[in-house]
Amino acid sequence: MDISTRQSDDPSVRQIALVGRFDAHEAPAFREHIDAAIADGATGLRVGLADVEFVDSTALAELIRAMKHCRERGGDVVLLTPSDPVRVILELTKLDAAFTIT
Amino acid sequence: MERRTASSSAVADRDDPVGLVTEALIDANDQLLAMYDLAAMTSQSLDESVAVSEIIERAKRVVMTDELFFVVDGWAVGSDESYAADDGATFDVSNAAGRSGILVARRPSRPFGTPERKLLRAIANLCLGAVHAARLHAEGVSDAVMQRDHDTASAIAVMSLPQWRPAIDGVSCFARSEPARSAGGDLFAFGVRDQVVSFVVGDVAGKGLPAAMMMTTVISAATAAFQLHGSAGPAAVLESIDEWVYDRLSDASLFVTLVAGDYDVEQGRIRLVNAGHSPVLFVRGDEVTQVDADLPPIGVFPVSDVAIGLEVQAFDVHPGDRLVVASDGFTEQCNPAGVPFGDPALERAMTTSGSIDEIGEGLFHTIDAFAGRAEQSDDRTLFILGADPSHGGLS
Numbered sequence: 147m148d149i150s151t152r153q154s155d156d157p158s159v160r161q162i163a164l165v166g167r168f169d170a171h172e173a174p175a176f177r178e179h180i181d182a183a184i185a186d187g188a189t190g191l192r193v194g195l196a197d198v199e200f201v202d203s204t205a206l207a208e209l210i211r212a213m214k215h216c217r218e219r220g221g222d223v224v225l226l227t228p229s230d231p232v233r234v235i236l237e238l239t240k241l242d243a244a245f246t247i248t
Numbered sequence: 249m250e251r252r253t254a255s256s257s258a259v260a261d262r263d264d265p266v267g268l269v270t271e272a273l274i275d276a277n278d279q280l281l282a283m284y285d286l287a288a289m290t291s292q293s294l295d296e297s298v299a300v301s302e303i304i305e306r307a308k309r310v311v312m313t314d315e316l317f318f319v320v321d322g323w324a325v326g327s328d329e330s331y332a333a334d335d336g337a338t339f340d341v342s343n344a345a346g347r348s349g350i351l352v353a354r355r356p357s358r359p360f361g362t363p364e365r366k367l368l369r370a371i372a373n374l375c376l377g378a379v380h381a382a383r384l385h386a387e388g389v390s391d392a393v394m395q396r397d398h399d400t401a402s403a404i405a406v407m408s409l410p411q412w413r414p415a416i417d418g419v420s421c422f423a424r425s426e427p428a429r430s431a432g433g434d435l436f437a438f439g440v441r442d443q444v445v446s447f448v449v450g451d452v453a454g455k456g457l458p459a460a461m462m463m464t465t466v467i468s469a470a471t472a473a474f475q476l477h478g479s480a481g482p483a484a485v486l487e488s489i490d491e492w493v494y495d496r497l498s499d500a501s502l503f504v505t506l507v508a509g510d511y512d513v514e515q516g517r518i519r520l521v522n523a524g525h526s527p528v529l530f531v532r533g534d535e536v537t538q539v540d541a542d543l544p545p546i547g548v549f550p551v552s553d554v555a556i557g558l559e560v561q562a563f564d565v566h567p568g569d570r571l572v573v574a575s576d577g578f579t580e581q582c583n584p585a586g587v588p589f590g591d592p593a594l595e596r597a598m599t600t601s602g603s604i605d606e607i608g609e610g611l612f613h614t615i616d617a618f619a620g621r622a623e624q625s626d627d628r629t630l631f632i633l634g635a636d637p638s639h640g641g642l643s
Binding site for chain 2: 170202203204206207208210211214238239240241243244
């Protein structure tokens with residue numbers, strides 16, 4: 147999975163773009179990006195999921211972890227336009243009610 | 249201090265050129281014998297200090313100096329002497345595994361010639377090889393111990409799954425779990441009180457021993473919850489489990505999808521609460537009803553925060569009806585061509601005729617045949633609870 151992080155217009159928010167398959171193998175790299183962004187002062191993360199073809203439970207756990215970290219700091223994780231497979235998983239698990247999704 | 253052989257000393261006092269040449273020839277002969285000794289050496293020791301010391305002692309005779317030592321990680325192997333950067337001739341060596349060392353040689357009386365420097369570099373590589381072999385052995389032993397401990401912990405985790413099944417007249421129950429690795433995060437637990445079977449089926453996020461360790465905690469919490477809150481219904485059981493495990497899950501950045509329910513055989517009714525789990529199916533004949541989640545998995549938010557106004561789902565049970573709770577290890581399993589098994593195939597398997605045991609065993613055979621040589625992608629757990637076709641449930 148390709149992961150890229152960039153600053154958004156709001157200095158406290160980072161844009162994270164994910165491309166590919168997000169599973170247990172990719173989780174450590176994703177966590178590194180999240181931790182680096184938060185250590186750098188980010189309180190909000192906008193995670194692009196339009197190009198993610200698959201997520202497993204480990205990936206969901208990482209998204210939840212990121213959400214909790216951001217909310218502890220007064221921010222939030224926003225999931226941007228999840229792909230259909232990801233949206234189905236979020237709906238089946240009722241996590242669509244836990245996240246802010248645009 | 250420079251080393252001279254006993255035989256060369258006997259002619260050392262001669263001043264004439266013949267004497268000097270003879271002395272040099274004797275020294276060269278002694279060096280050749282020492283090189284042969286070094287080349288033929290095979291250390292039996294797996295201790296790096298002993299193995300390197302054996303090489304160094306032979307090498308000292310070859311290069312005719314007592315001041316020879318091999319430095320690894322800043323320390324001279326086999327001694328308490330730390331390495332000083334400006335001492336003697338140094339030969340840095342390293343291997344493809346990333347190990348490195350420095351051979352340090354001192355001979356104040358005369359500098360090392362080019363052939364001797366080549367020889368010293370070869371000796372340095374010999375020493376590095378001995379250190380590498382010794383450390384590989386030590387790492388192998390450590391890995392073997394860790395693997396043994398891992399296997400033991402996995403076996404203990406698997407043992408936490410109940411080995412018994414509810415035995416109530418007219419009720420059939422199938423429950424089986426096959427982890428993708430030696431242990432996994434899938435779980436089920438039962439409680440029986442009078443004519444009511446309480447059950448919990450779930451899936452801890454992730455695989456392997458970390459998920460299995462959390463799984464054992466959830467099973468313990470469920471067993472306690474059946475005892476303390478079973479009579480109050482599935483929502484109370486779920487909330488009780490959450491109170492036990494939420495902080496642990498949150499601290500470990502994990503969650504668990506969970507179905508908590510009960511089957512009142514006398515009333516012919518199954519009730520359940522679904523915290524983010526899928527697939528959950530209610531099967532009557534050829535009709536399959538997907539049971540949607542009521543709230544997110546345990547560990548995302550405290551259940552008490554999200555369960556306000558929660559309504560327990562209820563199903564009247566007729567003879568032959570069955571509740572199926574499976575893990576996504578079935579639907580997401582791909583065959584060698586990369587095609588997933590999928591929900592429709594699971595639903596077809598659950599509507600086949602036969603006893604609940606036959607249906608359950610049949611699915612495991614079917615998924616093995618479907619996967620073929622493809623690796624098992626996730627833990628597989630199947631729970632089926634239902635009324636026997638000829639007995640029990642509502643008429």
